[in-house]
Amino acid sequence: MCAHELRHWLRSPQIHTFPYDHVRSHYHEVGKHFVDEEMLRLLEQARTLLPTIPGPWPLVQTLAAFLDTALDKQDGTYDYTSYIGLPLLQVPTVDDPVAQAPFARTRCDRVGAQLLADVLAFELKATEAGATLLPAMRPEPELVTKRYKHGLRALRPKLQRMNLKHVLTASSPAELARQASDAVLVDRSEVERLTIELSVLPVYTAHDEYMFLRVLQSFETTFALLTVQLRAVIEALAGRDVERAVHFLNESSTALGESAPLFSMLATMQVESFRTFREFTEGASAIQSHNYKIVESLCRVPDSERRDSAAYLSVPAVRQRVLDGQYTLDEAHREIATSGDVDAAGLERIRDAMSSFAHTLLRWRNTHYRLAVRMLGEATGTGYTEGTPYLNAVREIPVFHTVSDESATDERTAKLS
Ligand code: HEM
Numbered sequence: 001m002c003a004h005e006l007r008h009w010l011r012s013p014q015i016h017t018f019p020y021d022h023v024r025s026h027y028h029e030v031g032k033h034f035v036d037e038e039m040l041r042l043l044e045q046a047r048t049l050l051p052t053i054p055g056p057w058p059l060v061q062t063l064a065a066f067l068d069t070a071l072d073k074q075d076g077t078y079d080y081t082s083y084i085g086l087p088l089l090q091v092p093t094v095d096d097p098v099a100q101a102p103f104a105r106t107r108c109d110r111v112g113a114q115l116l117a118d119v120l121a122f123e124l125k126a127t128e129a130g131a132t133l134l135p136a137m138r139p140e141p142e143l144v145t146k147r148y149k150h151g152l153r154a155l156r157p158k159l160q161r162m163n164l165k166h167v168l169t170a171s172s173p174a175e176l177a178r179q180a181s182d183a184v185l186v187d188r189s190e191v192e193r194l195t196i197e198l199s200v201l202p203v204y205t206a207h208d209e210y211m212f213l214r215v216l217q218s219f220e221t222t223f224a225l226l227t228v229q230l231r232a233v234i235e236a237l238a239g240r241d242v243e244r245a246v247h248f249l250n251e252s253s254t255a256l257g258e259s260a261p262l263f264s265m266l267a268t269m270q271v272e273s274f275r276t277f278r279e280f281t282e283g284a285s286a287i288q289s290h291n292y293k294i295v296e297s298l299c300r301v302p303d304s305e306r307r308d309s310a311a312y313l314s315v316p317a318v319r320q321r322v323l324d325g326q327y328t329l330d331e332a333h334r335e336i337a338t339s340g341d342v343d344a345a346g347l348e349r350i351r352d353a354m355s356s357f358a359h360t361l362l363r364w365r366n367t368h369y370r371l372a373v374r375m376l377g378e379a380t381g382t383g384y385t386e387g388t389p390y391l392n393a394v395r396e397i398p399v400f401h402t403v404s405d406e407s408a409t410d411e412r413t414a415k416l417s
Pocket of ligand 1: 215216219220266274285286287288289292311368371372373375376385386387388390391394
């Protein structure tokens with residue numbers, strides 16, 4: 001354990017010299033669940049000193065977020081958000097000004113591309129002789145090739161929008177993965193590099209947990225984008241701006257649809273590996289995903305039974321927004337449909353775009369359900385629900401009341417590739 005560097009830093013703490021590499025290496029060597037007591041004690045000291053250390057705000061914020069994430073198990077604050085290091089990623093939030101909605105996708109493309117490029121680089125590195133990072137339960141080469149392919153499928157639309165797609169010239173999946181990850185990773189700012197690197201602290205040393213974390217973070221980046229875009233839709237409907245409402249609904253459908261290959265990528269996770277590291281993730285479940293529930297509750301007011309169940313009791317801040325009367329897309333749609341301000345063609349365009357978004361969200365829920373069944377079998381979930389029966393029950397909850405989800409039944413049978 002390299003506590004020496006940390007002790008040395010504590011004698012003369014400066015924001016630019018924090019020994020991130022040493023601390024991270026120790027966490028990766030043993031897994032967050034097994035971190036040395038001495039290391040935890042020194043990190044606590046570092047956190048106590050933090051308010052007295054001057055420096056540029058992005059670097060101070062990064063160190064603060066890293067220390068909170070690294071110490072979550074010790075602090076008793078360990079949960080889904082801290083497990084996936086979300087505060088480090090600085091994705092947009094639902095409270096950002098709606099005027100920023102057009103830029104949210106650019107930001108999320110960057111973060112999403114960097115997350116995927118990083119996991120591809122990790123998989124490539126692990127195939128090299130002498131690779132030491134997370135050595136337990138390495139996957140077979142065929143499985144890794146599938147990961148490259150699905151990862152690239154998720155990455156391609158982002159590369160296209162970032163004007164980087166031309167770098168993909170190779171023919172083998174491994175070489176394509178290398179080209180994509182090199183192109184994205186070389187284009188990062190220093191703070192972006194740091195935050196992406198620090199945001200993976202697996203609880204154990206199993207290889208597959210790295211991909212698990214990156215996939216969760218990638219989905220969260222998409223949910224964050226949807227929270228901003230759905231608010232823009234609601235505002236546009238209130239302002240009778242059909243074009244803008246349809247635009248952001250379509251953008252949201254596209255973003256969610258583009259994330260689908262991430263499920264295929266995650267389906268290459270080895271079940272034994274998942275069951276091994278899952279022993280140490282107790283208390284962290286995506287039922288605590290703030291952004292997912294914001295998305296759901298921005299679409300329409302959740303039924304009181306669901307609002308008062310684990311689904312919303314696991315995200316108290318979102319539940320409070322609901323209780324405070326958060327205005328929803330469904331309400332805005334009902335209002336515009338009865339206002340007489342918009343002609344029939346305009347209303348139909350809105351309905352079609354809502355229906356298409358609902359369809360994509362139902363598909364997401366069904367794919368998620370099938371993946372959970374594959375990975376968990378009969379085991380219960382980590383979010384204190386009964387596990388897959390919970391997901392089975394919630395997957396057909398209507399996304400909107402004012403627009404029907406006729407496609408729900410078709411979606412139940414859609415395949416997980
Ligand atoms: C190995 C793969 C996965 C398994 C086995 C799994 C399992 C589960 C289970 C059992 C639940 C119910 C809550 C609980 O008891 O924990 C749940 C909820 C949830 N999961 Fe997953 N999940 C997986 C991957 C993912 C991924 C990649 C995401 C993307 C962020 C995700 C997002 C969610 C969300 C948002 C909920 C809450 C759903 C709701 O309350 O309606 N899950 N998951």
